[in-house]
Amino acid sequence: MSLTGGSVSVRHPAQHRGRSRLSPQAYLATTGRILRQLLADHRSVAMILVVPSLIITLMYFMFQNAPHRPGAPSPFNNACLIMLGVFPLIVMFLITSITMQRERVSGTLERILTTPLRRLDLLAAYGTAFSIAAAAQATLACVVSYWFLGLYTEGSPVLVFLIAIINAVLGVGLGLLCSAFARTEFQAVQFMPVVIAPQLLLCGIIVPRDLLPDWLQWISNVLPASYALEALQEVGAYPEPTFVAVRDIAVVVGFAVLALCLAAATLRRRTP
Template identity: 60%
Template sequence: MNPGIYAATTVRILRQLRTDHRTVVMITLVPSLLMILLYFMYQNVPPGPDGRSLFDRIAIVMLGILPFVVMFLVTSIAMQRERVSGTLERILATPLAKLDLLAGYASAFSSAAVVQAGLACAVAFGLLGVAAAGPVAWVLVIAILVAVLGVSLGLLCSAFARTEFQAVQFMPVLVIPQFLLCGLLVAREDLPDWLRWISNVLPLSYAVEALQEVASRQGTTGPMLRNLVVVVGFIAVALALGAATLRRRTQ
């Protein structure tokens, strides 16, 4: 990687993102608005035997899932738009390395993910009164990492799409199964063996487990840190595979 080219690529993408007002609104506001919607959905649900509301249990996990979904969708479409417009092919005809390009995209959208996660956490813990046994700072860190995971997987999937519509089609293939098997709807240990094996190779499962650790245990726990290491590993692998599969010529 060339640090100068990488930095210039990141700045270019941030400038483009700043002018796309609808995308900015989607990235920054949609997770927070959905958290508010969830609050009113569960407002009249009685608390569980431990005194915690169902909203508290779900909200902390959704602080990771919602940024993941939004960033995957936005990143995969944005990258595909570069390819369809011919911008990507012109860029790749220069000495720019593929990893410089993907790292620039990852950094730019990850910067947006920091704002997104920070605002969503502020709404959840400040406005909606969500409570966690562990430090709120860890929830923020995990939410940012999961959003970056969505960015890296979006970049990877965009390499296999020819149109923006095809990029969206990866949602039901890659994102929805992770949502169903991550442990939010049914505990992973209660899944049938073959579904639990699938869940074990899906990155969102580890992010949700880390958030559940923060929600239920005080301080920093070993399982939480191990899950975060796994998530970081998935991010690195996705970016590496994205660089390896990125075509220099649009077919």
């Protein structure tokens, strides 16, 4: 745009927004807003924090009189380890997919995406907020399991705690990704039997993976829950981190990052 005595360069607002970078203030403000919304939803808070510990406590009494060989781990130990890995994945998938769909339908997501906040940065804020919620869930569940219910693992409880958080982040990534293909909150919930149920069936909880038919073993080998459960079993059986446990944790982290990136690529401003 030319003026008398010189010229002034004017950039299109959309171009300016596309080149802008996320400021720490915007990222923290978005994360704080999501956490405040989550805290205001008392049912979601109860589902995240209280329900897993209550179900683990119920399982403790279920297995209290179950026979087991002398010197062998109690059946509760194995079941509790499985639950500590499964609950974060299931709960955070449900909470995240429903919350993101609610943001889209209400128009909040559309308003946010008109700001300099980029899509990947927005999902990073969601991942951070729900990871904090997952850390609170894992802390309470591990404290109840180890201190009150007598859970014992050869490996460090810190590794169990770490795997639980990683599983929760994986649930967040899968929830954000699936919410992009849903038009209602009910449709978001319907993705659970499609995305989560096959992982629970094929990860070795019901039938050991090496006893599955070859074609099901191939499918199991590309599902992140299989590696999460195997890592927990390694921590439960060995006092020091094994190569298999470290490898499995790295694989689950890779799946979580990939899910978040795919969610960012498929994020739409609102449901058509």
